[in-house]
Amino acid sequence: MLVxxxxxxxxxxxxxxxxxxxxxxxxxxGSAIETLxxxxxxxxxxxxxxxSPALPVVAVGDRVFVGTTVARATGFISAPLHSSVSGTVTxxxxxxxxxxSGLAVPCIVIASDGQFTPDLGLxxxxxxxxLGRDTLREAVRLAGLTxxxxxxxxxxxxxxxxxxxxxxxxxxxxxxxxxxxxxxxRLMLEAPEAIIAGGRAMARAVGAANIVIAIEANKPDxxxxxxxxxxxxxxxxxEVLPVRYPQGSEKQLIQALFGLEVPSHGLPLDVxxxxxxxxxxxxxxxxxxxxEPLVSRVVTVTGPLVPRPKNxxxxxxxxxxxxxxxxxxxxxxxxxxxxxxxxxxxxTILLNPDAPLVKGIGGILVMDGSVQERNPDPCIRCARCxxxxxxxxxxxxxxxxxxxxxxxxxxxxxxFDCIECGCCAFVCPSRIPLVHYFRYAKSQIWFAExxxxxxxxxxxxxxxxxxxxxxxxxxxRRKREEVKAKMAAAKQEADATKVAQAAEETSGEQx
Amino acid sequence: xxxxxxxxxxxxxxxxxxxxxxxxxxRVEEDPLVEKVDAILPQTQCGQCGYPGCKPYAxxxxxxxxxxxxxxxxxxxxxxxxxxxxxxxxxxxxxxEPVPKVAVIDESACIGCTLCLKAxxxxxxxxxVKQYHTVVRGACxxxxxxxxxxxxxxxxxxxxxxxxxxWRWSSxxxxxxxxxxxxxxxxxxxxxxxxxxxx
Numbered sequence: 001m002l003v004x005x006x007x008x009x010x011x012x013x014x015x016x017x018x019x020x021x022x023x024x025x026x027x028x029x030g031s032a033i034e035t036l037x038x039x040x041x042x043x044x045x046x047x048x049x050x051x052s053p054a055l056p057v058v059a060v061g062d063r064v065f066v067g068t069t070v071a072r073a074t075g076f077i078s079a080p081l082h083s084s085v086s087g088t089v090t091x092x093x094x095x096x097x098x099x100x101s102g103l104a105v106p107c108i109v110i111a112s113d114g115q116f117t118p119d120l121g122l123x124x125x126x127x128x129x130x131l132g133r134d135t136l137r138e139a140v141r142l143a144g145l146t147x148x149x150x151x152x153x154x155x156x157x158x159x160x161x162x163x164x165x166x167x168x169x170x171x172x173x174x175x176x177x178x179x180x181x182x183x184x185x186r187l188m189l190e191a192p193e194a195i196i197a198g199g200r201a202m203a204r205a206v207g208a209a210n211i212v213i214a215i216e217a218n219k220p221d222x223x224x225x226x227x228x229x230x231x232x233x234x235x236x237x238x239e240v241l242p243v244r245y246p247q248g249s250e251k252q253l254i255q256a257l258f259g260l261e262v263p264s265h266g267l268p269l270d271v272x273x274x275x276x277x278x279x280x281x282x283x284x285x286x287x288x289x290x291x292e293p294l295v296s297r298v299v300t301v302t303g304p305l306v307p308r309p310k311n312x313x314x315x316x317x318x319x320x321x322x323x324x325x326x327x328x329x330x331x332x333x334x335x336x337x338x339x340x341x342x343x344x345x346x347x348t349i350l351l352n353p354d355a356p357l358v359k360g361i362g363g364i365l366v367m368d369g370s371v372q373e374r375n376p377d378p379c380i381r382c383a384r385c386x387x388x389x390x391x392x393x394x395x396x397x398x399x400x401x402x403x404x405x406x407x408x409x410x411x412x413x414x415x416f417d418c419i420e421c422g423c424c425a426f427v428c429p430s431r432i433p434l435v436h437y438f439r440y441a442k443s444q445i446w447f448a449e450x451x452x453x454x455x456x457x458x459x460x461x462x463x464x465x466x467x468x469x470x471x472x473x474x475x476x477r478r479k480r481e482e483v484k485a486k487m488a489a490a491k492q493e494a495d496a497t498k499v500a501q502a503a504e505e506t507s508g509e510q511x
Numbered sequence: 512x513x514x515x516x517x518x519x520x521x522x523x524x525x526x527x528x529x530x531x532x533x534x535x536x537x538r539v540e541e542d543p544l545v546e547k548v549d550a551i552l553p554q555t556q557c558g559q560c561g562y563p564g565c566k567p568y569a570x571x572x573x574x575x576x577x578x579x580x581x582x583x584x585x586x587x588x589x590x591x592x593x594x595x596x597x598x599x600x601x602x603x604x605x606x607x608e609p610v611p612k613v614a615v616i617d618e619s620a621c622i623g624c625t626l627c628l629k630a631x632x633x634x635x636x637x638x639x640v641k642q643y644h645t646v647v648r649g650a651c652x653x654x655x656x657x658x659x660x661x662x663x664x665x666x667x668x669x670x671x672x673x674x675x676x677x678w679r680w681s682s683x684x685x686x687x688x689x690x691x692x693x694x695x696x697x698x699x700x701x702x703x704x705x706x707x708x709x710x
Contacts, residue, residue, distance in 0.1 A: 461635070465633065
C-alpha cells in the first residue's frame, strides 16, 4: 500500500469533530527545560506501562546506580525498570500511585546518595546507521522505553511489526494538542537534532523509508528548528497542521496527514504506519549515544495556581510533591487546589501528591478546586457532542446507556472506539461528565468479562473434579466386581474339585 | 364456485406442506434453557442457594421451581440477567451483597487431615495427608464450603485487597472521585503520609 500525504480543504486536519479549547501554553512555552533532581528517595512503580507489571530483580539493601535494571519485563507487552538515582534499595512495598484510583501499588523504593553515579555496565551503541534492526529493538526493549505521549505503550513492541505488515512511514508526533502542555514543544526547540536522530533509528528498526514530523501551527519556532534539523535528510518531511484538538491522537493524526482511517479495533500498522512521540525519539537517541535507559522525562508544571510554571526534566520516581514544590506550589496552595495529571482534556485527578512520577506523565496542572464541580443538568438533546466527536460516535446515546447500565447497548454503539478525548464533555451545555460515564461503562464491561472468565474457569475445575470422582467410583466398582468374580470363580473351582473328589471317593469305594 | 374452492384449497394444502417441510428441515437447534441459566450463574458451586451446586440450581430455575434471588455470589448482576432470560420481575437479593473473599489456611494450625480438600468443589486446595494444606488463591471462588469440615478451625475467609487492575470507575451519579480511605490504602502500605492525606 502506498501512503501519501493528503491535504483537504482545511489543510491537513482530521475529517470530523474536534474542538478549539484555549491553548493556554504561554506560561511555559518560553521557558527552557530545567533539570530537577530528587532530594531523598525515588519510588519506582512496577506497573507504569501498558501490559504486565515488571518483576523486581533487586533486593532490599542492594546498591544500585543510575541505569541499573531493578525490575525486568514479564512478557512481550511489558517493560523493564531502571534506577534513576544511585543509592540503596530501601523497600519493595505498596506506595500511593498516580493511578486514577489513587490506590497503593507495588513499588521499588531507592534512597538516593545524591551522586547520580551512572552504572558502569551502560554502554553507548553509537551511530544507528551501523546497527542491525534486531540490535536496535533489543536495546530499546532493555532500556524500558515506553511511548512518552501519555499512553505508555512499550516502544519496542511498536518497533517490531509482524512481517505481513510492512511499514512505509514513521510519523513523529509533535502535535501536542492538549492545552497547557509544552514539554514536546520545548524538546523540539532545544534538541531537534536528537529527535531527528532518534526518529531515524526508529525508522530503521521498523524498515520505514520515510519520516513525517507533524507539528501544529501554533509552534512556529519548533517548526523552524525541526525543519532546519531535517534539511540534510530528503526522506524526512515536516508537516504543519492547523490547530485543532485532538489532532495529537494517533488515529486523528493519521487522518489529518494521510486521509486514512485506522479500522475500528485496528492499529496504525494496518495502514502501514507507526506513530511515535517526539519525546520517545529523543529518548531513543539518548539511549544510543549515552547507553542510559529511560530514567527521566520532561514534565510541564503549569496552571493558574502555579507561582513559577516550568518545563522540568525530572528523574522517574521523584515524588510529585517535590516537583510541585520546585515550582512554588506549597501545602497551602495544594489544600485549595486540584492537581491534574496530563492535560486538562484527558488528564486524571491527582489524589495523593506523595505519588511518584511515572513514564506517562507529561504535565501537572494545578487548577482551582472548582474545576471538579460540574453540577450537570439534564441532556437537552442538542447533539453538540455528536458534532464534536472526532471518532463519529453518538456520545449522547452512549452517555445515556452508561447512566442506565445498558452496557450491551453501549458496545453496540461502539463504546470501545471512544478515545476519551473529552470533546463531547467540553462542548456539552448541560456540563454532563460524558467521559466519566464512558470510563465507568468500560470498566464495568471489563469487570463483567473478568467475572465471566473466572466463572468459566471455576466451572471447568468443578466439572473436572466431578469427572474425577465419577472415574474413581467407577474404578472402585470395577475392582469390587473383579474381586467378586474372582471369589466366585475360586468357589466354583473348589466346588468342582469337591465334586471330583467325591466322585473319586465313590468310585474308589465302588472299586 | 367449486373450482375456486378447489384452487384455494389446493394452494393452502401446498403452502401448508411447504411450511411443514421447511419447519422440519430448517429447524434451529435451540440451547436448552438449563445451559443458558447455568452460563449466567457464577459457578462458585457454593450451595448457598440451597441446591448442591450451580447446575442443580439452574435446573430448578429452568423448571420454575426456584426463586431467582438465591445466589449471593452472583449478586445483582445475576438477578438482573436471570430476570431478563426467564421473563420475570427482578427481586432484591436474599441476603447481603457479597464482598469478594478468598479462603486462607493458617498453616501453623493445619493438621493435614485432607477434609477440606474433599470439600472444595473447584480443587483449589492442595495438600496431602499429614502435610500442610494451602489454598490456590487464583482458583478459590470464596464459597466457604471448606470452613465447616475443618476440625482445627484453621481456615478463615479474607476479603481481597483492592488492586488497581481490578479497580472500576464509579458512576458519576454515585460518588464523586475522592482519595481512597486509609484502610483501603493500608493493604500493605507503610507510608504514613498516605493515610494523613487521605484523611
